[in-house]
Amino acid sequence: MPTRPVVSLRVSGNRGHLFYFRKMVDFPDRSVRPGALVDVVDREGQAVGVGFWNPHSEIAIRILAAGREVPATVVADRLHAAVRLRHDVLGLPAVTDAYRVCHAEGDGLTGLVVDRFGGVIVAQLFSGGWLENAALLRDALAREFPGTALHVTADDRVQKQEGFTLPPAHSPAPVVVTEHGAQFKINFATGHKTGFFCDQRDNRRQVAALAPGRSVLDLCCYTGGFSIHAARAGARRVLGIDLDQDALETAKRNAKLNGVVVDWRHGDIFDVLRGLPPSETFDLVVLDPPKLARNRLEIAKAQRAYFDMNRLALGAVAPGGLFVTCSCSGMIEEPEFLEIVREASRAAGRELRFFRIAGAGPDHPVSTLYPEGRYLKAGFAVVV
Secondary structure (H helix, E strand, O other): OOOOOEEEEOOOOOOOOOEEEHHHEEOOOOOOOOOOEEEEEOOOOOEEEEEEEOOOOOEEEEEEEEOOOOOOOHHHHHHHHHHHHHHHHOOHHHOEOEEEEEEHHHHOOOOEEEEEEOOEEEEEEOOHHHHHOHHHHHHHHHHHOOOOEEEEEOOHHHHHHHOOOOOOOOOOOOEEEEEOOEEEEEOOOOOHHHHOOHHHHHHHHHHHHHOOOOEEEEEOOOOOHHHHHHHHHOOOEEEEEEOOHHHHHHHHHHHHHHOOOOEEEEOOHHHHHHHOOOOOOEEEEEEOOOOOOOOHHHHHHHHHHHHHHHHHHHOOEEEEEEEEEEEOOOOOOHHHHHHHHHHHHHHHOOOEEEEEEEOOOOOOOOEOOEHHHOOOEEEEEEEO
């Protein structure tokens, strides 16, 4: 491997984390390209590891591998290990062809998320380093998934924060994926993150197990994952509500694809819940809102929103019914989220008896060097 530039830290290199922020780094000269792989040394000159350098980002260094001797095959090796976990250990291909192939820091590939949707591999970049090393990534993915199409994406906000711009590219044709027997159409040209979230797979299956014979209210139903699994499992009635009209159109197509009947309603869940008559309650209510806190400045607003929506949702649960409440805001950790839900239950005059506290599926592993990777919370409770 060619000699890499060296970037020095202003701090000790044993902080037990993969990120070093701008204030922790002595900036090298401008000849070091943004996104370049660099050798990182601490203030004593001791080797910390090899990482992506980005002077444009608040996260100036993302450690890819510890130590100084990093093999040229580190990306391919770690991607191969990630695939083996999904295939050999978790056995995911037996139940679905839609799963997370690489969960960034959780699989030792910082700033890189890779999902499989049938014959299409979607690589989502959270670091400009992967754009700089795109050929390396493409070769590694082609070896693991020969014959598949590769679609590279990056959120507009991430591109702005990281200081890179993806070149324009055509989206792959839509595909239909299967999850525990249910089918979902994936449109890569529209929808937030393709319109399908692999992290809720196990929670959707759990909801399906609880649904037979029950009436189900799916709040923030998006493209219909929970609703369709509940309907396929034999729910007596399913009502799905979302503010995104395009998502609801996709949900309708997914319901037709699965041959199930779901009552879809376009609207703000706050308005819908306030407008429900006291006599209209449901045996099972699922609340799965989108991410409400993307940064620390949004935490207070998100806390209020979680409180209000949980309080209102609990009013729609029949006595003795079931409540599933979720949060994908990583900025709000599980104990804090559960405390918000507890306060909401008090305000609603209801008692919750949790029987399951869950998170993302096992294809979303969490590293001890990046505990923030555990972001999804899902609480299952009986409502008294």
